[in-house]
Amino acid sequence: MPNSATTVAVHPYHDAGPELTGAELMRANPYRPWPARITSITELTATEKLFEFRLVDDKVREAFCHAPGQFVELSIFGVGEAPISISSSPTKRGFIELCVRRAGRFTERLHQMQCGEIVGIRGPFGRGFPIDDMRGHDVLLVAGGLGIAPLRSLINNIHDERSEFGKVTIIYGSRNPAEVMFRHQFEMWRHRRDFDLYLTVDHADETWDGEEGLVTKPFEHLEINAENTFGALCGPPVMYRFVVAEMRKKNISYDRIYMSFERHMKCGVGKCGHCQIGHQYCCIDGPVFNYWEAKNIQGSM
Ligand SMILES: Cc1cc2nc3c(=O)[nH]c(=O)nc-3n(C[C@H](O)[C@H](O)[C@H](O)COP(=O)(O)OP(=O)(O)OC[C@H]3O[C@@H](n4cnc5c(N)ncnc54)[C@H](O)[C@@H]3O)c2cc1C
Incomplete structure (x- = not known):
């Protein structure tokens, strides 16, 4: 018989402790992709598909909320990660819709995926529309x-x-x-x-x-x-x-x-500097900017 001190229930997807709320779990490590299942795929055009995802962890799924204009970092394990805008409304909870264009290696692989397969989602990140x-x-x-x-x-x-x-x-x-x-x-x-x-x-x-x-x-x-x-x-x-x-x-x-605005970005949390434009980071100061902020973004206006 295992000692009771060693039988603490650990959720399969997090080891930070079962007592944390979903929001705390996501905040605890913003680099951690949360498993999400593809629940629906709709072909929109020859190059774009609408994917619906459902976060696997109940607490994280219930806590996930976003503002229109925010994005997530979507990962395919063993392939890579890409920033993708959230296309569903914050008024609809429990799932996340992403509309993805087949552009290169990552998005090509996503387009080959089927309902039921698992991806990773971090976020939501950035500043949305007011x-x-x-x-x-x-x-x-x-x-x-x-x-x-x-x-x-x-x-x-x-x-x-x-x-x-x-x-x-x-x-x-x-x-x-x-x-x-x-x-x-x-x-x-x-x-x-x-x-x-x-x-x-x-x-x-x-x-x-x-x-x-x-x-x-x-x-x-x-x-x-x-x-x-x-x-x-x-x-x-x-x-x-x-x-x-x-x-x-x-x-x-x-x-x-x-x-x-879209800029090449990696971390999504203002650390790596890939999306830096002057003194701003597109991932945390944007991707939504108002006119005055956008005016200072080189080549944008
Ligand atoms: C905040 C944000 C939100 C985004 N939202 C969406 C979305 O809702 N739907 C969607 O389909 N795509 C979106 N993108 C773009 C998406 O991240 C890229 O298309 C994806 O990373 C391409 O990866 P890949 O490996 O398939 O292609 P790659 O081989 O990496 O690139 C293929 C082509 O896409 C270009 N590209 C790659 N990354 C970007 C980028 N960040 N911005 C502009 N061009 C890029 C490359 O220059 C190249 O020409 C968004 C990007 C950002 C920064």
């Missing part, structure tokens, strides 16, 4: 291409708490109809009165009945109450300068324009 400041105001969201991944978290959060926000306008631009992600969701929203939705493609084909042109085109007929509007944008770097210029033409205050 959703609490946005409450009670109009919000204009502009996404280009994969920029819809972090903005979807904000969009779905606003959707779930719709009465807390004023007018909501969404502009989402893709290169062509085949690259439009979450098309089903947006097709349904096109008929809703409480969202003004503009889908644009740079190059239309016969399947497209939306607008053709750059993501800035819908600004031509937007009616904005500048005094009361927050702008949020995410997309390819070239987009920022032009979208911000359009927002300014509509007199939205620079103070209320927020944008998400």
Whole structure:
């Protein structure tokens, strides 16, 4: 018979002690990936998939909460780790959705994985969109291409708490109809009165009945109450300068324009310095910056 002093229950995934709460466990070691099971995979386009993950540890899963715009470090054991924005809304707990483009070695391997397989998740990390400041105001969201991944978290959060926000306008631009992600969701929203939705493609084909042109085109007929509007944008770097210029033409205050940036990063907690831009670290000071902060990021605006 083992001595009772040696039979302390140790959870298979942590040795810090069963008495810690889930939040304390995650804080105790931010470098530790928590096992998560892939519970659903949806093919969005030829190169993007939406993965749903469920953290295996009950306490950690229950404690996990994020702000729209934050990201996690996703690891495939024996392959590597990558920062990926959280695409699901904080209003939906118990699972995490990530929308991932097949870009290179890591994401290629992820795209080969099946439901039931285990990955690692650290986080959430970084500063997200200021959703609490946005409450009670109009919000204009502009996404280009994969920029819809972090903005979807904000969009779905606003959707779930719709009465807390004023007018909501969404502009989402893709290169062509085949690259439009979450098309089903947006097709349904096109008929809703409480969202003004503009889908644009740079190059239309016969399947497209939306607008053709750059993501800035819908600004031509937007009616904005500048005094009361927050702008949020995410997309390819070239987009920022032009979208911000359009927002300014509509007199939205620079103070209320927020944008998400991607930089190569490793640790996610402001230690390794890979994502340092001047005096800021993209991983902890961003990835969401307001206009004034973004202006100081070289090559961004
Ligand atoms: C805060 C943050 C959030 C992100 N969110 C998402 C997301 O929601 N969905 C998604 O698909 N990707 C996202 N990325 C990018 C993702 O991390 C990279 O695509 C991934 O690391 C590529 O790894 P790989 O081994 O597959 O490709 P690699 O072989 O490492 O690279 C393939 C190509 O992608 C480029 N690349 C690699 N890392 C980055 C990066 N950090 N930023 C820009 N280009 C990069 C490389 O320059 C190369 O051209 C995010 C990055 C950051 C920093």
